Amino acid sequence: MAAWLKERLSEEFGPEYETLLDVMAEIRDEQKALGLPTEGLDWRRALDSGILEDVRMGRIDAAREALRACR
Structure with missing residues (x-):
C-alpha cells in the first residue's frame, strides 16, 4: 500500500513542491x-x-519575495 501511495503522490506532485516547501x-x-x-x-x-x-519556472527569488510579502 505504501509503495502504491508513494507512486501516486510522485505522479501528482512534481519536484517543484519539494522546492516550494x-x-x-x-x-x-x-x-x-x-x-x-x-x-x-x-x-x-x-x-x-x-x-x-x-x-516551476525556476524563479525562486520571485517566490521568496512573494512569501516575504505575506508577513
Whole structure:
C-alpha cells in the first residue's frame, strides 16, 4: 500500500513542491530569526498568487519575495 501511495503522490506532485516547501521553510526560519511569530504568515495568499508557477519556472527569488510579502 505504501509503495502504491508513494507512486501516486510522485505522479501528482512534481519536484517543484519539494522546492516550494524548502523555500517556505527558509522564509519561516527568517521570520523566527527576527523574533517574529510565524503563525501570522499568510501562506494561502502566497500560494494563490502563483508562487508555485514561479518555482516551476525556476524563479525562486520571485517566490521568496512573494512569501516575504505575506508577513
